[in-house]
Amino acid sequence: MTFIGVGLLLFYWILMTLIPVPGCEITTIDDKACNLAAYLDRSI
Numbered sequence: 119m120t121f122i123g124v125g126l127l128l129f130y131w132i133l134m135t136l137i138p139v140p141g142c143e144i145t146t147i148d149d150k151a152c153n154l155a156a157y158l159d160r161s162i
Contacts, residue, residue, distance in 0.1 A: 134147040134154050142152035150156055 139157045
């Protein structure tokens with residue numbers, strides 16, 4: 119059960135840091151304007 123949680127957190131981190139966001143030079147999980155979650159929120 120713990121491995122599932124760790125795997126999901128790792129997958130989330132990979133999505134937030136490796137998928138480029140249009141209009142941002144660097145995609146980080148720390149920057150609230152330049153991460154995938156913020157981009158999807160603005161798009162929807």
